[in-house]
Amino acid sequence: MLLTETSSCALSEAERSRLHELEHTVESNLATFLETGKALAEIRDSGLYREHYGSFERYLLERWGISRSRARDLMNSVDVSETLLAGPAGPEGDAPLPPDLSEKALQPLAKLSTELRCATWSLASRISEKPTHTVVSKLVRIVQTAIADGYDEPTTKPKPEQPPNTSFLRSIYKLSTISVTPQLIVCSISDPAQAQRCVAVCRAVAKHCHYIADELSEKFR
Numbered sequence: 001m002l003l004t005e006t007s008s009c010a011l012s013e014a015e016r017s018r019l020h021e022l023e024h025t026v027e028s029n030l031a032t033f034l035e036t037g038k039a040l041a042e043i044r045d046s047g048l049y050r051e052h053y054g055s056f057e058r059y060l061l062e063r064w065g066i067s068r069s070r071a072r073d074l075m076n077s078v079d080v081s082e083t084l085l086a087g088p089a090g091p092e093g094d095a096p097l098p099p100d101l102s103e104k105a106l107q108p109l110a111k112l113s114t115e116l117r118c119a120t121w122s123l124a125s126r127i128s129e130k131p132t133h134t135v136v137s138k139l140v141r142i143v144q145t146a147i148a149d150g151y152d153e154p155t156t157k158p159k160p161e162q163p164p165n166t167s168f169l170r171s172i173y174k175l176s177t178i179s180v181t182p183q184l185i186v187c188s189i190s191d192p193a194q195a196q197r198c199v200a201v202c203r204a205v206a207k208h209c210h211y212i213a214d215e216l217s218e219k220f221r
Helices: 013-028 033-045 056-064 068-085 107-111 114-127 133-151 164-177 182-187 192-220
Strands: none
Touching: 013 033, 033 056, 033 068, 056 068, 068 107, 068 114, 107 114, 107 133, 114 133, 114 182, 133 192
16 A cells, blocks of 8 residues: 555654664665666655655655655656566567667657566667657657547548548658567557458558559659
């Protein structure tokens, strides 16, 4: 059970000793988010802040000068990193965490499920040896959009009509610039019906594109 608010209560000698150890970790490793995040999470979960501060928010602000959201980001990044270390970033994986990686690069992955976190990080590591927050954020948005597009119900409200060539070309140009592997799209789909719709659409688009390419080649050769 997480403790964020509690009445002032004296710590036992063991708790006071453990708090001292954890605070030393935070103080010595403010730039090392894994150790800092783990230490803050234990202080929060064990209520070790309660003797002098009463709430975890007050403890963060008065002891360390950081907001609850900043601490949450650190702890979320720890959760993500532990997921990755048990998968693609582990000893048997092919997408290690760089030693000087910023926790900001991992923050966007907290929005995804465990499986998608691992798949997205593996892809990010193929794009760059040290993925940035920007790269990871873009990949996470692509995954979220793919999932949302697959499950959104059709609306009855008609959309403004656009010239067929304009809407089609815009879609094709956008598709050609998306840096995402087929495996990442496939792992984001778990519903058989959605998979069948995706197969049908992909085949229809491919056939249509081939036809247009042949016509354009014939016209402008």
